Amino acid sequence: MDTLLEILTTTYPKTVSLDDGTPVTLRPLLKEDEAKLAAYFANLPQEDRLCLKEDVSDPKVIENWIYELDYDNILSLIAFHNGDIVGDATLHFNPIGWTRHQAELRLTTSTQYRVRGLGTLLLQNLIDIAKRLGLEQIHIEIPPRLDKAFYLFEKMGFKEVANLRGFVKDLEGTESDLVLMVKYLQE
Numbered sequence: 001m002d003t004l005l006e007i008l009t010t011t012y013p014k015t016v017s018l019d020d021g022t023p024v025t026l027r028p029l030l031k032e033d034e035a036k037l038a039a040y041f042a043n044l045p046q047e048d049r050l051c052l053k054e055d056v057s058d059p060k061v062i063e064n065w066i067y068e069l070d071y072d073n074i075l076s077l078i079a080f081h082n083g084d085i086v087g088d089a090t091l092h093f094n095p096i097g098w099t100r101h102q103a104e105l106r107l108t109t110s111t112q113y114r115v116r117g118l119g120t121l122l123l124q125n126l127i128d129i130a131k132r133l134g135l136e137q138i139h140i141e142i143p144p145r146l147d148k149a150f151y152l153f154e155k156m157g158f159k160e161v162a163n164l165r166g167f168v169k170d171l172e173g174t175e176s177d178l179v180l181m182v183k184y185l186q187e
């Protein structure tokens, strides 16, 4: 089993190619990325921020994330193209208690970069990290409106394990089901 620091320092930064050959660089979030991350989230459509659980269009939320940056708690893997952030994937660890064998995942890509393989690449990188850390499962919570995400996670081996009826309300106050999908890493 590798430590997170070993994995990050030996693997990133890493340049990968989207389906159309566009080169994208992946690396963990750094404190200096604050302004670019705020700009990235400000440009995401409101409905795409549903699964992020915090109001990422508020620069204070990003400021707080950067202030509290600690990969052992939340690992944010960022995708860059031409110096701009074009995707963000996070693993939320729960090192204490009965969820210490798992992590929660959140993922967004920039609208201009979608359906070119970026979401799949970011997700595959987080899966690889989680496996190398010896985690047993990772999960994602998605409202059904984010149906593209459902197909992506299903393609990557996640299984729907629960559908919580009317469990969440989006930013407009609309009630929605919440789908819990789990990927078992040691199958």
Ligand SMILES: CC(C)(COP(=O)(O)OP(=O)(O)OC[C@H]1O[C@@H](n2cnc3c(N)ncnc32)[C@H](O)[C@@H]1OP(=O)(O)O)[C@@H](O)C(=O)NCCC(=O)NCCS
Pocket (backbone or CB within 6 Å): 047, 048, 049, 051, 052, 105, 106, 107, 108, 109, 110, 113, 114, 115, 116, 117, 118, 119, 120, 121, 140, 141, 142, 146, 148, 149, 151, 152, 155
């Ligand atoms: C879900 C999301 C991350 C996918 O990112 P992406 O960069 O388009 O991902 P990919 O290009 O790798 O597409 C992956 C898969 O998603 C599905 N998908 C993506 N866009 C789709 C579309 N317009 N119609 C149908 N399926 C789609 C497909 O299964 C696709 O796999 P395939 O190309 O092998 O068929 C992106 O659409 C997004 O940020 N959505 C809003 C936020 C969100 O839903 N996040 C996930 C929950 S936290």
